[in-house]
Amino acid sequence: MVRLSSLPVHVRWEVYPVQHETASRVYYGGSYMEESDWWEKKQKRSLFNEFKYMAVEILFIRGLFKENRTLWLVSFPFHFGLYLMVAAFLLLMLNAVLALFVEGSIFIKPLDTLIIIAGWSGIVLGNIGCAGLLYRRLSDPELRNYSSFTDYFNIMFIFIFFLSALISILAGDPFFEGAKAYATGLITMGSSFNGYVPGSSISGTVSIISASLLAVYIPLTHMSHMFMKYFLYHSVKWDDAPNLKGGPVEKAIIKNLKLKPTWKASHIGADGRKSWLDIASEAPEEKS
Amino acid sequence: MKPSDISRKSECLCHVEPADLTPLPFPYEDYNDRTITALKPDKIKSIESSLDDTVAVGIPKPAGEEEEKAFVERFLAGLKKLFEKENNWTFLQPLILSMEHCAKCQTCSQACPVYEMSGGKDIYRPIFRAEVLRRIYRKYIKPGGKISARLTGDIDLNWTTIARLAELSYRCTLCRRCATVCPVGVDNGLINHEIRKLFSQEMGIAPKEIHDKGSVLQLSKGSSTGMIPLAARDSVEFIEEEMEEITGCKVNIPWDVEGADILLLHNAGEMLAWPENVGAFAIIFQAAGISWTLSSEAVGYDAVNYGLWYDDVQFSRVAVRHADIARRLRVKKIVMGECGHAHKALTVIADRLLTGDLNIPRESAMVTLDNIISSGKLKLDPMRNNFPVTLHDPCNIVRSMGIVEPQRRILRKIAPLFREMTPHGVDNYCCGGGSGFAIMSGYNFSEWRTLLSSRKKFLQILDAFSGEPEDMPKYVCAPCSNCKGSIRDIISYYDAEERSRIYYGGLVELIVNAMTDMKKPIISFGGEPSWA
Numbered sequence: 001m002v003r004l005s006s007l008p009v010h011v012r013w014e015v016y017p018v019q020h021e022t023a024s025r026v027y028y029g030g031s032y033m034e035e036s037d038w039w040e041k042k043q044k045r046s047l048f049n050e051f052k053y054m055a056v057e058i059l060f061i062r063g064l065f066k067e068n069r070t071l072w073l074v075s076f077p078f079h080f081g082l083y084l085m086v087a088a089f090l091l092l093m094l095n096a097v098l099a100l101f102v103e104g105s106i107f108i109k110p111l112d113t114l115i116i117i118a119g120w121s122g123i124v125l126g127n128i129g130c131a132g133l134l135y136r137r138l139s140d141p142e143l144r145n146y147s148s149f150t151d152y153f154n155i156m157f158i159f160i161f162f163l164s165a166l167i168s169i170l171a172g173d174p175f176f177e178g179a180k181a182y183a184t185g186l187i188t189m190g191s192s193f194n195g196y197v198p199g200s201s202i203s204g205t206v207s208i209i210s211a212s213l214l215a216v217y218i219p220l221t222h223m224s225h226m227f228m229k230y231f232l233y234h235s236v237k238w239d240d241a242p243n244l245k246g247g248p249v250e251k252a253i254i255k256n257l258k259l260k261p262t263w264k265a266s267h268i269g270a271d272g273r274k275s276w277l278d279i280a281s282e283a284p285e286e287k288s
Numbered sequence: 289m290k291p292s293d294i295s296r297k298s299e300c301l302c303h304v305e306p307a308d309l310t311p312l313p314f315p316y317e318d319y320n321d322r323t324i325t326a327l328k329p330d331k332i333k334s335i336e337s338s339l340d341d342t343v344a345v346g347i348p349k350p351a352g353e354e355e356e357k358a359f360v361e362r363f364l365a366g367l368k369k370l371f372e373k374e375n376n377w378t379f380l381q382p383l384i385l386s387m388e389h390c391a392k393c394q395t396c397s398q399a400c401p402v403y404e405m406s407g408g409k410d411i412y413r414p415i416f417r418a419e420v421l422r423r424i425y426r427k428y429i430k431p432g433g434k435i436s437a438r439l440t441g442d443i444d445l446n447w448t449t450i451a452r453l454a455e456l457s458y459r460c461t462l463c464r465r466c467a468t469v470c471p472v473g474v475d476n477g478l479i480n481h482e483i484r485k486l487f488s489q490e491m492g493i494a495p496k497e498i499h500d501k502g503s504v505l506q507l508s509k510g511s512s513t514g515m516i517p518l519a520a521r522d523s524v525e526f527i528e529e530e531m532e533e534i535t536g537c538k539v540n541i542p543w544d545v546e547g548a549d550i551l552l553l554h555n556a557g558e559m560l561a562w563p564e565n566v567g568a569f570a571i572i573f574q575a576a577g578i579s580w581t582l583s584s585e586a587v588g589y590d591a592v593n594y595g596l597w598y599d600d601v602q603f604s605r606v607a608v609r610h611a612d613i614a615r616r617l618r619v620k621k622i623v624m625g626e627c628g629h630a631h632k633a634l635t636v637i638a639d640r641l642l643t644g645d646l647n648i649p650r651e652s653a654m655v656t657l658d659n660i661i662s663s664g665k666l667k668l669d670p671m672r673n674n675f676p677v678t679l680h681d682p683c684n685i686v687r688s689m690g691i692v693e694p695q696r697r698i699l700r701k702i703a704p705l706f707r708e709m710t711p712h713g714v715d716n717y718c719c720g721g722g723s724g725f726a727i728m729s730g731y732n733f734s735e736w737r738t739l740l741s742s743r744k745k746f747l748q749i750l751d752a753f754s755g756e757p758e759d760m761p762k763y764v765c766a767p768c769s770n771c772k773g774s775i776r777d778i779i780s781y782y783d784a785e786e787r788s789r790i791y792y793g794g795l796v797e798l799i800v801n802a803m804t805d806m807k808k809p810i811i812s813f814g815g816e817p818s819w820a
Contacts, residue, residue, distance in 0.1 A: 004384070008377040011640040013478060015467050016690035016714045029714030031690025033635065036659045037621070039649045063471030068395040075393070145290045145410070146392040146419060148441035225389040225472045232389060232473030236382040240690075243639045243647060250643050256377045257643070261601075263375060264365070265492035267504065268601050276377075280604035280641070 004231055008259075009252035018238040020050035031240065039242070050238065058229060059083065074136055078129025079226060081162065084122025085211070091115045092176070092183035099180075100187060112175070119176050123169065126162035130155055154223055161210035167203035178204050289410035291419040294452050295444035301411060301452065302340040308407030310743060313750060315787050324735050331731065336451035340411065342736035344458035344495050344728055345487075347451045356447040359491075363450045366490025367421075368429055370482055375489075378600050378640075383482050386474045387422055390415065396466035396476055401717050401744035402459065414466040414476035417456045420449070421483055454493055457483040461722030461741055462597060463683040468714065484598040494598050498724040502594040503602040507609070510586030511556040512594065520589040523559040524566065524582065531567035535800065536807030539570045544617065545581035550656070551619040552580055553591035553610065553634070555627035555769040562772065564810055565626060568796035572657065575805060576665040581617065588613035591630035592769075596637060597723045607638035611646040621649040623656050626794045628682030628768035629722075636689055652685065654767065657799065658694035661701055667804040670702050672819045673811075675761050677703040677798065678752040680745070680775065681716035682768035690714070695767060695795055702802040703765075707756075709748045717744045719766065721774030737774070738781045746778045749790065761813035764792040785814060 017029035022044050025031065032038050032045075056062050061079060064072040091114050098105045134155050137143045168178065178200070218224060225232075243249040257277040261270045269279060293301070306323045324341040335346040350356045369375035370383060396414040397403050403412040410416060423443040427433040443449070460480045467475035487493040506512040511520065524541050531539045542548070552573070558565045573580050583589055587609040595603025611634075614622050624631045635650040642648075660666060679699060685691050692713045699706045709716070719726070720742025728734070753762045764779075766772045775792045784790040791813050801811045801818060811818040 004381060007381040007384070008373050009640065010381045011378045012636045013379070013382050013475070014636070014688070014690075015464055015475070016687055016692075018690060021690070025690070028692050029686070029690055030692050033652065033689055034655060034691050034694055036651065036655050037649070038651075057471070061471055063469065064393070064395065067398065067469040067471070068393060071393055071395070142394045142397070143392065146394070146415065146441075149439045150441075151392070153439075222389050222391065225391055228385070228389055229472055232385050236385060236475070237467070237473050243642070245644070245647055249640065250647070253640050253643055257641075259374045259377055261369075261375045263369060263489040263601070264362070265489050267492065267499075268489055276604070279601055280608050282605075 001228075001231075004235075008256050009249060010236075012239060012241075013236060014240045015237055018240050019053040019233075020045045020047055020238060022046060023049060039244070050234065054230060054233060057233070058226070071136065074129055074132025076129070077125035078133050078158075081122045081124075081126025081129050082158070082226070084118045085126065085165075088115055088118040088122055088176075088179075089183075089211075091118060092179055093186070095180060096183040096187050099184065115176050115180070116174075119179070120169065120174075123162055123165045126158070127166055130159035130162055134159065150221070154221060157210065157217070158214065161207055161214060164203040164206035164210065168201060168207055171201065171203060173204070182208060291416060291423060291441070292443045294411075294420050294456075295446060295449040297448070299338055300340065301338060302409050304341055304406055304409060304740070308409070309739065310405050310407070310747070312747070312782075316750075316782055319782055322739065324739055325732050327731060336448075336455060338448065339452045339455040340409075340459070340736075342733050343455065343731040344733050345454050345493060346730065347454055347493060350447055359447050360445060360450060362491055363486070364428055364445075366486040367425060369490060370486055371425075371429070376482075376485075376600075379478065379482060379485075382475065382478055386418070386476070386478055387425065389472050390418065390422070390474045391472055392419070393471070395469050395471060396474075399465045399469040400460075401463075401465070401720070402461070402741050405740050405743040411456060412459060414460065414480075417453060417460070417483060418474075418476045418479040420453055420456075421479060424449075453483060454487050457487070458495060458724075458728070461683075461718045461720065461725055463718035463722050464687055465683075465715075465717070468687065481597070485600060488599040489601060495724065495728050495730070497728045497730065498594045498598060499602070502592075502724075502727070503599065503606060506587060506590055506592065506594070507602075507605055510588075511590035512592050513556045513560055513590070515556055515559070515590070517584050517586055517589070520556065520559065521584055523563070527559065527563045527567045528570075530563055531571060534564065534567075534808060535571065535810050537571055537805065539567060539574055541566075541570045542581045543584045545579075547618050548579045548581040549620045550578060550580040550623045551588075551614045551617055551621075552582055552623050552625060552653075553627075553630065554582070554589070554625040555592050555630060556590035557592070557769050557773075558625065558627075559589075562769070562794065564797055565794045568794070568800040568810060569625060569653070571800050571803070571806075572660060572666065572796060575803065576660045576663070578660070580623075581619065583613050583617060585613050591625060591627050591634070593630055593633035594724060596629050596633040603633065603637070604641055607634055607641055608646065610634055611638070611642045611648055614648040615645050619648065621651050623651050623653050625653050626767040626769065626796065628684035628770060631682075631691075632684035632688045652689070652691050652694070654685065654691050654694040654698075654795070657795065658697050661698050661799070666799070668702055668799075668802045669804050670704050670802055672802045672809065673703045673763075673798055674705065675763055675813075675818065676705045676707055676753055676756045677763045677765055678707045678709055678749065679712070680709070680719060680749075680764055680766040680768075680771055681712055681714075682766070682771050683716065683718050683722055685768065686716060687714045698795065698799065699765065702798055707752045709752045717748055719745050719768075719771040719774040720778070721770050726770040726773035726777075734777065738777055742774050742778045745775070746782060746784075749775075749778075749784075750788070753788065753790065759789060761789045761791060761816075761818070763798070763811070764790060765795055765798060766792055767795040789813065
C-alpha cells in the first residue's frame with residue numbers, strides 16, 4: 001500500500017460504469033463526458049455511490065455473483081467466513097476490554113451472543129468455502145491449469161485454520177470461552193479473569209497459531225486482493241478525475257514529464273538525458 | 289493447455305477447425321465449414337508463425353544462437369522497464385495492481401468474444417498472455433524468482449516463447465470487456481497493451497500497418513493514409529462537390545479558421561473510404577450555424593492515434609501535435625468525429641499528458657450532435673429513415689468513456705425502427721477490429737479477424753434484425769471508422785447485403801438523411817435511394 005501510494009500519477013484508464021457518477025448515469029454506465037462543455041460545469045459525483053457499491057462488492061463479491069455464479073457459491077462462503085472471523089476477533093477484543101475495565105457492563109451478554117453467531121457462522125462458512133474452492137481447483141481444468149503449488153498451499157493453510165477452529169468448538173468449546181480467554185490474555189500479557197477456561201487442545205493451539213500466521217501471510221500474497229480491490233477499483237477502474245488547468249493532476253503530470261526514459265527502440269530516440277517532454281515534442285527519427 | 293505450454297515445441301500451438309467456431313444461423317449455414325486459409329509455407333518460412341493459424345507481426349526467425357540470446361535479453365530489459373517509473377509512469381500503478389492480484393478465477397474468459405467464438409481455445413483466454421508475462425516477470429525479474437517459480441508457476445524462456453507472446457498480444461482487440469467483469473478489478477486488456485508496448489518501445493517490434501504505415505507515416509507525411517495536406521484539401525473539395533450532387537445541398541467546408549468555436553478532427557480514412565461522413569458533418573454544422581473549422585496542417589486533418597494501441601511515445605507525439613494545432617488555431621474546443629480510438633486517445637488518455645495551453649477542451653461528436661438535435665435547429669423527418677436501424681457501440685467511446693446516451697437520444701428522434709443489440713451500451717461486444725485489427729491485413733490476418741474476432745458482432749447484428757422482413761434494407765449505425773471497416777468486411781465476407789439486405793454507415797449520415805432541407809437522400813441501399 002505504501003509503495004502504491006508513492007507511485008506517479010498514471011494516465012486515465014477508467015472503464016464504465018464508474019460508480020461515483022450520479023445514480024442516473026451509473027444505471028447505464030454514462031459519464032460526465034456526455035455533457036456538452038462539461039469542463040465549464042460543476043461536476044456532480046457521489047463518493048457515497050462509490051463506497052456503497054464497493055462495500056457490497058468487497059463483502060458479498062457481487063461481481064462474481066453476476067458473472068460466475070458457480071464459482072461464487074464456493075468463493076462467497078470462503079471470503080465471508082474470513083470476514084466473519086475478523087469480526088469475531090474484534091468482538092473478542094472488545095469483550096476482553098469491557099470485562100477488564102467496565103465492571104458489570106450491560107454489553108457483555110449481547111457481545112457474547114454476537115461472538116457465538118459470528119464465530120460459528122464464520123467457521124462453518126469458511127470450511128464450506130475452503131473445501132469447495134479446493135475441490136473446484138482440483139476438478140475444473142480451467143482452474144487447475146492455472147493453479148500453482150502456492151494456490152493450493154494458500155487454500156490449505158486457511159483450511160487448516162478453519163478446520164482446527166471447527167474441531168475446537170465441536171470438541172468442547174461451543175461458546176468460545178477459550179478464545180475469550182486468549183483475547184484477554186493478549187491484553188493482559190497472559191493473565192485471564194474468566195471463571196471457566198477450557199483446557200488447551202491441539203486444535204485450539206493450531207487454530208490460534210495458524211490465524212496469527214495468516215494475519216501476517218495474507219497481505220504478502222495475491223490474497224490481499226480482498227482489500228486491495230479498493231485500489232484496483234478506486235485508483236484505476238474508476239479514476240476519471242479530469243486534468244484541470246492549475247490543478248493537482250496537472251502538477252503531477254508536469255513532474256512526470258521530466259522523467260527520463262531509456263527505452264531502446266530506435267524510433268523512441270531516448271538517450272537517458274532527454275525527458276518525456278523532449279521526446280513527445282519531437283518527431284521520430286525513422287524511415288517512413 | 290497451460291500457460292507454460294507457450295514454450296512448447298510445436299509447428300502450430302493452436303489450430304481452429306470450422307467445427308470449433310460458433311455456428312452461424314440461416315441463411316449463413318454454408319459459411320459454417322469455412323476456415324482460415326492455410327498460410328503459404330514459402331511466405332512464412334523465415335518468420336515466427338507457430339502460434340496459431342495466422343500472423344499479425346511476423347517476427348523474423350533468428351540466424352543463430354547468439355541472435356536468440358540477444359533477443360531474450362532485450363525482452364527482459366524491456367520487461368524490467370515496464371516496472372520503472374522513469375520508463376512507464378503512464379501505466380505503472382495499473383500494471384502493478386493487475387499483475388499482483390489476479391485470482392485466476394477465469395471469469396474474464398467467459399466475457400471475451402474471441403475466446404468464445406473460437407470454441408474456447410486456451411491461447412485466446414484473456415488470462416493466458418497475462419499469466420505468461422506474470423510468470424516471466426516473477427521468474428526472471430523479481431529477486432529469487434528462479435527458486436520461487438517452482439512454487440508460483442514456472443515457465444521456460446526462449447526465443448519461441450517471446451516471439452509467440454508478441455504474436456499473441458495481437459489476438460486481443462483491447463475491448464476490455466474482460467476488465468469490466470473481473471471481480472477483483474484486474475485488467476488483462478491493460479496487460480496485453482503493456483506487452484505490445486514492451487515490444488515496440490524496447491525492441492522496435494510492431495505490425496507494420498500500425499507503426500511504419502501508421503503512426504510513423506502520420507507524423508512524417510501528415511496522415512496514416514499517406515495523404516499530404518494538399519491531398520487532404522483536394523479530397524475535401526471533391527467531397528463538397530459530391531455532397532451537392534448526392535443531396536442537392538451546397539456545402540462549404542472551412543479550413544484553418546482562426547478563433548473558430550470548434551476544430552473538427554476526422555479520421556482521414558473517412559475522406560477516402562466514406563466521404564459522405566465528412567460531407568454529412570459539414571451539412572449538419574452548416575445548417576446549425578456552428579462556427580467550426582478543419583485543419584489543413586499535417587497531422588491536424590487526421591484524428592487517428594495508433595500509438596494508443598502499442599506505443600506511449602508515438603501516442604504522445606501525435607496527441608501533442610493535435611493539441612498544438614488546436615492551440616495555434618485558437619479554437620474553443622476540439623470535437624472528435626466518428627472515430628472511437630481517436631476519441632479515447634485525445635479525450636481520455638492524453639488528458640494526463642497535455643498541460644498548460646495545450647490542454648484544449650475536447651468533446652465527442654456524439655455530444656455535439658445531440659446538442660444540435662436537441663436545440664431544434666435542424667428540421668427533421670424521421671420517416672425518411674423508416675427502415676430498421678441498429679447501433680453498434682464502439683468500445684472506446686462507450687466502455688472507455690461512458691458516452692452511451694447521446695447517440696441513442698439522436699436515434700430515438702430520427703430512426704423510428706431503432707433496434708438495440710443484445711447486449712449493448714457498456715456491455716457491448718467489439719466489432720472485432722479494435723486495437724488496429726481493422727487495418728491489419730497482412731498474411732491471412734483479415735480472414736482470422738472476420739472469422740473469429742468479428743464473429744460475435746456479426747451474430748449480434750443478425751440477432752438485432754432477426755424479426756425484420758428479409759427484403760427490407762437494414763442499417764447498422766457504427767459511429768467509428770475502425771468499426772465501420774470491420775463491419776464492412778463482415779458484411780462483404782458473409783454476403784450479408786445480398787442475403788439479408790444489411791448495410792452500414794455512420795450516425796451523421798442518418799441525421800442528414802432525415803433533414804427535410806435535403807432534396808435527395810444521402811443514404812442509398814445498393815444504389816436504391818432510401819427515400820423518394
